[in-house]
Amino acid sequence: MKLNVHFSISHLDELYFTSRTTVIIDVLRASTVIVTAIANGAKEVIPVNTVDFAMKISGNAFGGQTLLCGERNTKKIEGFVLGNSPLEYTSDTIAGKSIILFTTNGSKAFVKAKFSENLFAACFKNLPAVAKHLIELNKDVEIVCGGTNGSFNYEDSVCAGKLVQEIKNLYPEIELNDSSKASLIIAKSSGKSLLKMLKETEHGKLLIENGFADDLKDCAQYNVTDVIPYYISGSIKKLDNLNNNTESENS
Ligand SMILES: O=C(O)[C@H](CS(=O)(=O)O)OP(=O)(O)O
Numbered sequence: 001m002k003l004n005v006h007f008s009i010s011h012l013d014e015l016y017f018t019s020r021t022t023v024i025i026d027v028l029r030a031s032t033v034i035v036t037a038i039a040n041g042a043k044e045v046i047p048v049n050t051v052d053f054a055m056k057i058s059g060n061a062f063g064g065q066t067l068l069c070g071e072r073n074t075k076k077i078e079g080f081v082l083g084n085s086p087l088e089y090t091s092d093t094i095a096g097k098s099i100i101l102f103t104t105n106g107s108k109a110f111v112k113a114k115f116s117e118n119l120f121a122a123c124f125k126n127l128p129a130v131a132k133h134l135i136e137l138n139k140d141v142e143i144v145c146g147g148t149n150g151s152f153n154y155e156d157s158v159c160a161g162k163l164v165q166e167i168k169n170l171y172p173e174i175e176l177n178d179s180s181k182a183s184l185i186i187a188k189s190s191g192k193s194l195l196k197m198l199k200e201t202e203h204g205k206l207l208i209e210n211g212f213a214d215d216l217k218d219c220a221q222y223n224v225t226d227v228i229p230y231y232i233s234g235s236i237k238k239l240d241n242l243n244n245n246t247e248s249e250n251s
């Protein structure tokens, strides 16, 4: 089993992902929003890469109520029901609903990786659960950081490194390439407090400036759910068990 880390998606094309097992990390805030929404009972999250397409499909019933959600420059898009703050995705607001999500980086990463054989969402909240599932799948893994506008960002790289560490703890003989080793070093040198780390990032400072300081506290929570959101046929749903949805080693 080999691990590869991509610090942003800009250099990757969609066909790269065919037959790969991919984990998308966008700590601030899209993958934290997706994990939170699925953990709080959302039926599904449909990631899109343009606002126009989000509006276009919002008329579809998706077998129940559909919520148009997402942000531009961190703030809720006018006319959308929710923005991109995980604090908005409570069971009262989203249980049983289909969420169409547009964000600057994270939702686009899912669309780009849509041809992956297996595609998961990870953030600090569900990292150990994702690590355990990846070991059980026993396939080479592409860890993809959403980054910021196609470039490296610190918080996603720390989270990728902590995922590498969680996998190494379970499977010490894992094969790391240079980028996995680099993300591990970044994670190990990021300090004891995830919240302090997030507050000191460019993205964290922007969110604080825009009134989302409480989002950083939520995004800094570690190992608070074992929910694993899994992308299949255009939408992200809760992975019920090893036999559901994923292409396991034995299939
Ligand atoms: O909503 C967010 O925090 C960011 C927007 S920006 O990069 O800060 O403009 O989007 P995400 O796709 O969650 O990184």
Ligand SMILES: [Mg+2]
Pocket: 026, 027, 028, 029, 030, 105, 106, 146, 147
């Ligand atoms: Mg982000």
